[in-house]
Amino acid sequence: MQYMLLIYSSEDITPKPGTEEFGPFMQGYMEMTNAAREAGVLVNGDALQDVATATTVSVRNGKTHVTDGPFAETKEQLGGYYVLDCKNLDEAIKYAAMIPSSQHGRVEIRPVETFD
Structure with missing residues (x-):
């Protein structure tokens, strides 16, 4: 069975490149x-780029609406995934x-539905 592991964390808390914590954090991902x-x-x-790069699309009454940013304002954002x-x-x-982000965020596990 395939499972998607969705990695949610707060961009404020996640170690940033150039910091002392970033190397061990990324090493955990590599392991x-x-x-x-x-x-x-x-x-x-x-991994996904920062949430500031997100674009959200919705269609209502046949009209496409495009919004900068994520779908919802939350403390934790989707930062990457594994299948x-x-x-x-x-x-x-x-x-x-x-997954290192499970220590300060959350990892949602969802079975993948396949349509053969």
Whole structure:
């Protein structure tokens, strides 16, 4: 079963490039990614640019509306994701707990619905 791990954290709290905390933070991501790759469960994963780069699109009554910024004002924003092909939810939880942002944010796990 494929699971998407959605990584939410506050951009205020996340270690920034050039800070002392950034190296170990990114090392944690590399360790998780390598562990998932070596176990053969990594399908895909990427970080997202800052929330300030977001554009939101909605269509109402046939008219397209474009708004700068994310859909909702929240303290935590979607910062990246992984797609893993795990045996079960317990295995997906194991990898989610390895994501460094889970220590100050949250990782939402969602089964991927495939339409064959």
